[in-house]
Amino acid sequence: MSNLVNVPNNRGLAKTNSNSNFPSLSNWLDDVFNRDLPSVLTSNFNTGITLPKVNIKETTDAFEVEMAVPGLKKSDFKLDVDNDVLSISTEITEEKEDKNDHYTRREFGYSSFKRSFTLPESVDDDKIEAHYKEGILSVILPKKEEAKQKSARRIEIS
Structure with a gap:
């Protein structure tokens, strides 16, 4: 857990514990499985020769x-x-x-x-x-x- 300092509207300092900057496990898994496969994983599929110089x-x-x-x-x-x-x-x-x-x-x-x-x-x-x-x-x-x-x-x- 991280200790973050929030500044409330009344300009006073309030110390709170928050994990809002870190995704939850379920959000992270959704993000991983819902994005396109990176090219590293698909590099075994031959998509053709690139244009030669x-x-x-x-x-x-x-x-x-x-x-x-x-x-x-x-x-x-x-x-x-x-x-x-x-x-x-x-x-x-x-x-x-x-x-x-x-x-x-x-x-x-x-x-x-x-x-x-x-x-x-x-x-x-x-x-x-x-x-x-x-x-x-x-x-x-x-x-x-x-x-x-x-x-x-x-x-x-x-």
Whole structure:
């Protein structure tokens, strides 16, 4: 029990014992069982891959997109270009079954993501290339010839 000091309306001090700041056992149990399960308890349920991080770099000849997606195979990816939008996606379904004399255990999971990028008009979408190596998906978006930066040159005065 705590000793709290209350100030009554007549400005005098009155010493009282009170537990009003602590919830009762029944209130505490109601609070615990009526709230959503914390993510720590639900972490065994696979809700999918989070969106992978992307680096985009512009060079003289192209835009380079790098996406960190370790643990996948190049066959897991689907790249599409439609109406000047590049979409990179993956869908993975995993199922495991372990049979024993006394039990059968099945585990399954599903993971997916999709990232879409609007391509600038300067990209030659017929020449897009993609490579996957050591967990990094690299997509090269070459620029059209007329959009490439020309190197600086000196003009002679006649």
